[in-house]
Amino acid sequence: MEYIIAFKNTNFAIKAERCLLAQKLLVTVMPLPSQIRAGCGICLRIPPKEIKFARDALFDEGINEIEMYARAAKDNKFIYTEVKDGSF
Amino acid sequence: MIYFDNSATTLIKPPEVAKAVACAINNFGNAGRSFYDAVLLANREIFTARAEVAKLIGLDEPLNVAFTSSSTESLNLVIGGLVKKEDSVITTVTEHNSVLRPLYLTGCDLSFIDCGDNGSLLLDTAQNLIKPSTRFLICTHGSNVTGNITDVQKLYSICKANGITMILDISQTFGAVPVDIRIADIFCFTGHKGLFGPQGTGGIIANGKFNFEVVKTGGAGVNSFDRLQSNEMPDIFEAGTLNSHGIYGLQKGVQFINETGIDAIHAKETHLLKLFYDGIKDFEQVKIYGDFSVENRLPVISINIEGIASSDLAARLWDDYGVATRAGSHCAPLLHKRFGTIESGLVRFSFSYFNTEEEIEKGVSAVKDIIKSSSH
Numbered sequence: 001m002e003y004i005i006a007f008k009n010t011n012f013a014i015k016a017e018r019c020l021l022a023q024k025l026l027v028t029v030m031p032l033p034s035q036i037r038a039g040c041g042i043c044l045r046i047p048p049k050e051i052k053f054a055r056d057a058l059f060d061e062g063i064n065e066i067e068m069y070a071r072a073a074k075d076n077k078f079i080y081t082e083v084k085d086g087s088f
Numbered sequence: 089m090i091y092f093d094n095s096a097t098t099l100i101k102p103p104e105v106a107k108a109v110a111c112a113i114n115n116f117g118n119a120g121r122s123f124y125d126a127v128l129l130a131n132r133e134i135f136t137a138r139a140e141v142a143k144l145i146g147l148d149e150p151l152n153v154a155f156t157s158s159s160t161e162s163l164n165l166v167i168g169g170l171v172k173k174e175d176s177v178i179t180t181v182t183e184h185n186s187v188l189r190p191l192y193l194t195g196c197d198l199s200f201i202d203c204g205d206n207g208s209l210l211l212d213t214a215q216n217l218i219k220p221s222t223r224f225l226i227c228t229h230g231s232n233v234t235g236n237i238t239d240v241q242k243l244y245s246i247c248k249a250n251g252i253t254m255i256l257d258i259s260q261t262f263g264a265v266p267v268d269i270r271i272a273d274i275f276c277f278t279g280h281k282g283l284f285g286p287q288g289t290g291g292i293i294a295n296g297k298f299n300f301e302v303v304k305t306g307g308a309g310v311n312s313f314d315r316l317q318s319n320e321m322p323d324i325f326e327a328g329t330l331n332s333h334g335i336y337g338l339q340k341g342v343q344f345i346n347e348t349g350i351d352a353i354h355a356k357e358t359h360l361l362k363l364f365y366d367g368i369k370d371f372e373q374v375k376i377y378g379d380f381s382v383e384n385r386l387p388v389i390s391i392n393i394e395g396i397a398s399s400d401l402a403a404r405l406w407d408d409y410g411v412a413t414r415a416g417s418h419c420a421p422l423l424h425k426r427f428g429t430i431e432s433g434l435v436r437f438s439f440s441y442f443n444t445e446e447e448i449e450k451g452v453s454a455v456k457d458i459i460k461s462s463s464h
Contacts, residue, residue: 008310009308009311009320009323010131011135011151011322012151014128014131014132014134014135015150017132018132029123030123031122031123040310041120041121041122041309042122042123
């Protein structure tokens with residue numbers, strides 16, 4: 001399993017990527033899954049062990065308008081479950 | 089060629105600028121339109137360009153920098169997105185047509201701050217121009233004709249005390265003198281003059297949140313099913329594919345300024361201006377326009393020589409001495425009207441960090457030669 005962070009627009013996604021890379025977190029960019037209806041066409045993929053640090057780093061940077069999803073493979077497809085209230 | 093037309097565009101740029109544009113043309117995808125490396129490269133460099141611009145003006149949030157094609161486009165978008173026909177707006181007689189014409193287009197009620205004989209704005213009159221319907225004050229930070237710098241802190245204090253939004257045209261000053269985010273609400277800039285970027289770049293800097301109406305809309309790469317463009321910075325001003333090639337070049341130009349230091353750039357340009365001014369000021373045939381009693385000014389000097397039309401003077405400078413200047417009205421009709429130079433025009437010499445003392449001396453020598461030959 002891994003986590004997805006989605007943003008309201010591409011500019012915030014790029015700003016977030018820059019912020020997380022500066023924290024030396026393992027972040028990669030991927031297209032926004034069609035199951036998720038955020039505004040932006042790209043999202044960030046984060047390993048489970050780093051998602052809490054990533055969220056905190058983004059909040060510290062003032063990037064608050066994010067959506068987080070757990071991404072898990074099941075029956076040859078990915079299932080996305082929104083994560084709220086920091087319940088990783 | 090001796091290039092003294094830097095107020096029109098800086099011709100000599102840091103070499104990194106052209107290298108960046110060439111690199112971008114061969115490597116950038118369409119920013120914001122997908123996720124593969126070429127696209128992300130463009131996205132990241134555009135963000136870095138925003139960050140460099142933000143750093144130069146002292147802004148914390150790079151996303152409050154939007155890119156456009158020019159200062160003219162920036163002013164059209166800001167004025168068109170904020171000013172209503174029923175608003176009253178204060179502006180000045182020193183404005184460029186890129187401020188005046190978008191204002192005329194809105195049909196708003198306009199009041200003008202006048203200037204003295206040396207082009208210095210009569211700022212003490214601003215307070216008296218305020219009406220109950222006055223919502224905006226729009227002015228240039230530095231005149232493209234005289235090189236005079238506006239005391240915008242004084243104007244901004246008046247604006248803040250009266251709930252007026254201040255929009256500053258920093259086309260001539262950004263990259264030439266220190267510009268601080270705290271001196272106005274909204275800033276419109278060009279990339280190809282003092283910032284050393286390529287032509288076709290410019291932008292808008294918002295010092296806070298403003299209720300812009302969307303006046304330019306289209307593909308944005310996000311929220312494709314919404315009928316309207318996002319009204320948030322920077323997306324509201326960035327419909328369509330950005331000039332990422334030019335913006336990457338602009339990033340390198342601004343980076344050069346941030347690394348060199350704006351104070352060092354201003355000091356060198358001021359030194360060059362003083363050399364030129366001292367070289368020609370004592371000739372009675374030369375009439376100089378602008379306030380040269382202050383140190384803080386742009387490296388710009390506009391002159392006329394008695395008995396020579398400005399177009400002829402510029403032509404002789406070019407033909408006989410290889411000195412590139414600009415003659416005419418410089419898109420500043422109200423100031424030329426104030427100076428009484430609608431017919432004659434002026435010849436503008438504008439210097440840059442990359443000019444040399446030797447070039448200045450040759451320029452002075454050329455002016456002297458022309459004065460002597462025209463006196464016979």
